[in-house]
Amino acid sequence: MEGSVKLMNPALAKSHERCHLFGRHDRLVIDGQSFRVERKVKDSHVLQPVTGDLIAEDFFVVKTDKEINGLIRSKRMRIDEGYYSKALGILRARFDDSDLTDLSEEDLRTVAWKKEWCVRFLDAAANAEGRWRPRRTLDDCARFIEENADRMDRWYLDTFGERRRPGRRLPGEVRKAFDYPSSPALKKWLAKFIAGHCRMDSFRPRYSNCGNRNQLDQRAAAVIAVEVQKFASILKPKMTDICENVELALDEINKRLPQHQHVYASDNAVRRRIHALDPFMVDAGREDSDYALRKYTPVGKGLSITAALGRVEMDDWEVDLHTLIERSAIWKALTPEQRKLVPRVRMAFTAGICCASRAIVGFNLSINSPSTATTKPALRSVMVDKTELAAAAGAQASWHMHGRPTYVATDGGPAYGREFDDAAMRANISRVIPEQDPRMRGTVEAFFRYMKRLCRYFAGRAFANVVERGDYQAEQLAALTVGEFYKTVIVFIVDYYHLRPHRGLEGRTPYGKWMELEKAGLPPAPSEQQLAVAFGLRRKDRSISKHGVEFLGISYNSLELARLFALLGQKKVDVIIEPEDLGGVFVRIPKQFRGRIKGVPEDQHFLTVPSVDGTGKGKTLAETLLAKQAVREFVKAEQAAGRTIRIDAHRHFLDLAENVRKRAAIATHEITEKTLDLIEARIAFSGRAGLGSVEHAAEEPEGDGLGTVIAISTRRRVDTGQKPLPSPESPHEESSPKPKPFGGSMNLYDGDDE
Structure with missing residues (x-):
């Protein structure tokens, strides 16, 4: 686009073996055996086998990045990030970006212990309906400690599997069973926690401040x-x-x-x-x-991020271009009069950019306005290899940039609401919300300026205001279909933006910078099951019966679920639906029953339950809902009332093969959990799938009758003089003794009923 800038040849930008960088608390499960990463030497990882709580100190296994990639592709390897540090997962908070990864496990547990005391105290102080609201005085702190010490002891034991260490030995005092704080200590913790804006970093150990710092006269x-x-x-x-x-x-x-x-x-x-x-x-x-x-004076350099995917900024933008909602092949066959009737729309573009390399790692385009249904697929695409999608769009370079980001920075708008936050938390991603200033997310905002340049090259461009637009008829001059624009954006990102020298990278390209950072190793990408659990739609409080669990008239059952049902009884569970394939669901195992289901390890939190007889296999949630007349009528009624219900994402307009869309994790729906709650609350779905398959007759019955009676209820008495029809299985049934019907009286003798 700019002749003075020399671009890299896209044909040379091909992917290679992915380099991995595992944390010291990560667990690698290879063919059922657990390993802990001891160190990395060049492209080789030195692993220590772990059996239960025992680590093999003198035995090591070496796996190269190439071998690990092969194990991941063959689904023989699973990566549990932060598994060996329970405290680090507990300390993850929604708006707290405190970096505590350098602390030891003991220090992390101490931070969690202090934080839990402070949070419970402040909750009790803010509860206007409570029987007693403590104040930050020594007397109230002492009373609060006395009432909550046993509860905190139980919380720590349930969370970490062991009690806190005993208190210190003090002359003339009874040693504490565990080191709960004294009233002055709790008051000091509260002051630190509040002064630090309720951040976990308030309790970071300050060993460097120890000693006498005022020795100078x-x-x-x-x-x-x-x-x-x-x-x-x-x-x-x-x-x-x-x-x-x-x-x-x-x-x-x-x-x-x-x-x-x-x-x-x-x-x-x-x-x-x-x-x-x-x-x-x-x-x-x-x-x-x-x-x-x-x-x-600051010049807008921004944050200094040195690791790939260390910080990913996400934002959405209404594209400055009107596109045609129709497939390209159909548009070419329309007459001029028919083309005038095709609706025009400005698409919503959600992007995720790696701040260290400036590479675009997250991507989603929608014909609807931004919502959690459009931002969640963009976050999911950050962790999916998009090379095949780029090739299908016509790009020559590779788009292999993906992995689990350490931090995701977004604004606090409704498009990044509770569902987005829950998905990020289940994917083990820390989300931060900077101040309400676009400059705090300047990296992704700068990329949108590149996108505005792209829009200038096509007819149908939108303008900032009516004065700037003048007499330009943007909607009438729209020339690109949704599918054409979708592919154009992909080619622009992969073959132009990634290969163009970037001023923020001192003249290097985003592709070259990514390849440089990748040599140091990348965080592990989630597995397909982890992605499905993180980005699926959660259905809360679902009952389990002998038929399993039911969703939209489809029954799901398995042997493991039946064993869980035997433990639960009438209690309810949470179920996660994979909207792209209703052939199976994920049932969350309640914490108290983990490890008690035969054949299911204790560290497995979800059961994968298939549909009975494969009823829902290959079906998407959108097509299943729209196939129901009651749902279609409900959507029309809501739309007539001014309340739009989004179900289908209209991905057929993208002109991409179905297998490409699936592997690139392109969502076929725009359904939120709130929308699904509304549909299920208003529409009564009936029917329940049986556990067994239906067996049909091999031949049609002869004659025009209803067929031959093969059984008569034993509770129904036959009229006098009417002979029962013989069973087709035993033609000589009359000569054999008849069983006693339950309809008659029952006794313990061998005689006939009286």
């Missing part, structure tokens, strides 16, 4: 404080000059003091205080104020 400190200010002078003195000035000033003081009371200060003490001066004030004094302003 106060008279020497006063002299140093005066002399070091002279360092920020237009005379530009050196640090050695300041040290000599301090020494001369202390000599004048020592002349008036006895020998044993002389005051001294080392050169290092003086230099430390010089380094502690405000750099801006030092440069303003030694140079001038204009120099300092030019040096320290």
Whole structure:
């Protein structure tokens, strides 16, 4: 597009073996055997086998990145991120981006312990309907500790599987069974927690602050404080000059003091205080104020992210281009009059960008306005390889950038509401919401400026306001169909944007930067089952019966579910639906029953339950709902009332093969959990699928009758004089003794009924 910029040849941008970078708390399960990563040497991972709570200290297994990729493709390997650190998962919070990954497991548990005490105290203090609202006084803290110590002991035991260590041994006092805080300690924790804006970082250990930091004599400190200010002078003195000035000033003081009371200060003490001066004030004094302003005024460089997928920014944008809602082949066959009737729309584009490499890793286009149904597929695409999708769109370069991001930064709008937050949490992704300022997500905003350049090349471009648009008929001049624009955007991202030198990368391309960062290793991508659980639609409080669980008239059952039913009884469970394939659901195992189901390991939290007889296999949620007349009538009624119900995502307009859409995780629906709740509440679905398959007759019965009676209810008495019809299975049934019907009286004798 810009002739002066030299682009990389897209044909050379091909993917290679993915490099992995596992954390010290990750668990790798290979063919049922658990491993813990000990270290990585170049492209090889040194693994330690783990059996239960025992780690093989003297035995190691080495797996290269190529071998790990092969195990993942063959589905012989599962990666459980952060499995060996229960505390780290508990400390994940919605708006808290405290980085505690460098702490040990013991320190993480201590942070969780202090945080839980503070949260419970503040909840009790804010509960206006409670029987007692504690205040932050020593007496109230003591009473709160006395009432909640046993509950906290039980919480810690249930969470980590062991009790807190006993309290310290103090002379004349009984040692505590576990180290619950004293009232002054709890009051101090609350002050720290509130002063730190209720962030977990408030309880980070401050070992570096230990020791006496005020060993310098106060008279020497006063002299140093005066002399070091002279360092920020237009005379530009050196640090050695300041040290000599301090020494001369202390000599004048020592002349008036006895020998044993002389005051001294080392050169290092003086230099430390010089380094502690405000750099801006030092440069303003030694140079001038204009120099300092030019040096320290921010230029929009943004955050410094050094790891691939360390931070992914997501946002949505209404495309500045009107597109045609019709397939390309049909549009070409329409007459001019018919083309005028085709609706036009401005699509909603949701993008996710890796801040370290500037590569686009998340992508979704929708003909509807942004919602959680459009942002969740974009987040899911961050963790899916999109190379096949790029090839289907006509791109030459590879689009293999994917993986589990460490942080996802979004705004606080409704498109990133509760469902998006739940999906990110289930995918083990920390979500942060910066201040309500687009500049706090400047990386993704800068990419949208590139997209605006693309829109200028096509007819049907939208403008910012009516004055700028003038007499330009944007909707009437729309020339691209939805499918054509979808493929154009993919080719633009993969073959142009990724291969174009980027100013924010000092002239390197996003593709080249990604390949450079990838050599250090990438975080593991979730498995297909983990993605289905994270991004599926949750159905809460579903009953289990002998027929299994039911959804939209489809029954799901398995041997493991039957065993769970025997443990649960009338209790209800949560079920997660995979909208792209109703051939199976995921049933969440309640915490108290994990490890009690035969054949299901304790660390497995969900049961994969197939549909009975494969009834729902290959069916999507959208087509199943729209096949029901009651749903279609309900959608029309809601639309007539001004309440739009979105079900189908109209992905057939993309002109992509179905297998390509599935492998690229392109959603076929735009249904939210709230919408599905509304449909299920209003529409009565009837029917229940049987556990067994239906057996049809091999031959049609002869004659026009209803067929031959093969059984008569034993509760129904036959009229006198009427002979019962013989059974087709035993023609000589009359000569055999007849069984006693339950319809008659029952006794314990061998005689006939009286």
